[in-house]
Amino acid sequence: MQLLLVASEVFPYSRTGGLADVMAALPEALSRLGVSVTVVSPWWQDLNGEPQEIWRASEPRNGRLQPGPVRVGEIVDGDVRYLFYGTPDFDRPGLYAEDDVERFCRWGRTLLPTLASMGLTFDVLHGHDWAAGLVVAHARLMGLRSVYTVHNLQYQGRWNAQEGFGWTGLPPQNFANVEFHGDINLMKAGLVYADHLTTVSPTYAHEITTAEYGEGLQGVLQVRESAGQLSGILNGLDLERWDPAADPDIQPFHTPAGRQANVELLRQEFGLDDAPILAAVTRLVSQKGMDLLIEALPEVTQDWNVVVLGSGEALLEAALKGWSQHSRVRYVSGMNEPLAHRLYAGSDAFCMPSRFEPCGLSQMIAMRYGSLPVVRETGGLVDSVPTDVGFRFGPADDEALVACLQQARAQVEQPEKWQTRMRRGMALDFSWDASARQYQALYRSLDRGQ
Template sequence: MVSSEAAPFAKTGGLADVVGALPSALSAHGDEVAAVIPRYESIDLKGMRRVWDPLTVSLGPARFDTTIYLAPEAYPLYLVDCPPLYQRKGFYGEAGVDYPDNHIRFAVFVRAALGVARFLFRTEVFHCHDWQAGLLPVYLRTTFAGDPTYMGVKTLFTIHNLGYQGLFPRTALAEAAVDPAVYRPDGIEFFGRVSYIKGGISYADALNTVSPTYAREIQTPEYGFGLDGALRSRANALSGILNGVDYREWNPETDPHLPARYSADDLSGKRICKEQLLAEFDLPPGAVDAPLIGIVSRFTRQKGMDLIAEIVGEIVAEGFCMVALGTGEPEYEEFFRRMAAEYPDKIGVRIGFDNGLAHRIEGGADLFLMPSRYEPAGLNQMYSLRYGTVPVVRATGGLDDTIDEGTGFKFVDYSGRALAAAIREARSVYTDRASWTAMMLRGMSKDFSWTRSAAAYSALYRDLLGRT
């Protein structure tokens, strides 16, 4: 697997969770899996073993000496160390601005990953994730097309979020040593620019996304970000495999972050979690009987923050309380701060990342809100089900695939009115404790573990290799 992130070493979102969990799940199917990620400044090399030094990458006249480290994981996880490229405060940029040399940083990364496959871990399938690995299939089809090391090797390109495309000026072709012949509409050209994600789409042997519904959505103009035509042209090679959940980490029966454990057989601990969560956000103890909405999200328009801003006042006026954790666009961070100041007895907010608090929100909230404009897979709605925290979601992508009328509430129209109607519907069920508890228990019984998803990926690898 070739990825810019893998939990627990480097994480900004769901991509890291997938690459961190899927290799171990695949081992149950007899697959030998290794992963390659960059060694960012935040990754401590303590306990890691240097296994190749130097691994030199040449991009035209430019030369980059990389060092390959092996992490002490259950599966081989290699890190590409190149301080001039990766020893920076951010993974992709700082203060909301991308690094101007990202086209070189991730060209070097995938060329180093090819080197890992040449010298350290001979592979049959390169599983490439998102735009940061999009050049690997391009290089295999061009620069390394006649290299016997990669003869018969197949590529799978997974799209975790089509909204992030790796777009660069045409000059990136020469600087990344990419064959200029691929700069065409059915290659990596995208409205006069170079698109790394389009490289993966155009040249990988197979494509997939992280939910069946998202695989269909991205072939439409509404969700295709200008690439719907390219994706429709490869529809026969495109599938959707739902992300899984690591229940070793997300399980209210064993979660060390919760003040009290609970299960489907004994829900009493959930009320304790709610009481403690209210206290953690300085909300009054009397709010324990009001329906509590939880949010753990990036504060962006993609995540539906504009809809929440539209209706939060009326929802609070109807008796709901809300706790929110996240970071994102400055206007929405400021919005949540303002709401917390305006409704100090109803709304609690933390701006930042706090894994423990994310667990406690899942454990203590009654409802979990995900009104996304689009959502390739989503994980929090699946966490919420296991924690008996009923999801209220927009019917898009993985949210639509995982939530049904028996386990949560969905709305279709992207509007504040539709979101408010879904929340009010949830309130009507919440007041009937027997019906609410039944809905909680149905959600807690759902199984979205990696077992099923890993089986689908394993079958896809075998299909690529002509095996059954």
């Protein structure tokens, strides 16, 4: 099987979030199953690595989109082929910008014709998130079967339809398939045109068919679900990258007892007292529910030290900076990979009070490193955090979070029970193998026309 994976970023070549991590691990897992995998993403100017240019051609003017050459670069890593497709719009510093809808329309409408002109053919296309939505639409028009995965329905790729529809390259009769409240919507394009839809956890697959989580697209998703064309496949975890027994950023350990050195080192690093440590490594946005933790800090700090690593909304950052004057609260702005590893390895519990969470990887990493998750019952957190390992709460409010943390704190006082939870969590299998087999079966069903 010849598979084409399409996404806006892929680790280690480009990354802003979890999508890039998925695009690093899933292709490798599929290749181990015998799938011939090609991954294509934009040729960002700030791309890590040096692709070898293998194709260059001209691309005509279309509306406001500027003319100029398109080019394709290649890096082969193991059994996976990475192609980087560049247009002039991407030849500037940084990654995402305000004109991304315009840029990804041009990218999306020209990508497949360019690959075809190079003589490349594929059995199935697998597009990821809104930036690949238009690629999926053009795949349908070209007769290529496709899967489309929603990683986060909140980000949709919208622009004024009067101006933007011409960018898509779609025939006028297809307007309704991408129109959304007077805008074009590239996420909707993927949802409508793909042969099968997936999300990154089974619970999230159902949640997005409801008004609460559907972001206005629940009607489209309900139709696909009723037709048996929507499913959830839980993301896996890169077990080589996240291995507490071989992690160079921590004191390596194999057992719950062996991680105690990391707890003490983290306590010393931040000057914490002997209360248990609650950590969070997160984007500071409403989705992640960190405002709930901030509101709960007066009660939480009676029982816990709290260490937060992340950045995002200015009000949340300011609140955490203010709280960092407290003897039991520490806030580190930005993203710091080695520190993140130390927090997973040295915290007693890991806080994810998300309002919604399509999948989440932090809770998986935390359990693998022996830190017990305290999570809200939503999306992938439900599917990945067993109640005999972590602690879950329902309502998205600070009182429910406080009650859950009090439950966890009471169990800290029972070391044998806490160690049992840790052992269970560290033994969970979050490898990509099971997820990759589910995707492979889905690709095969589409390739056979089922």
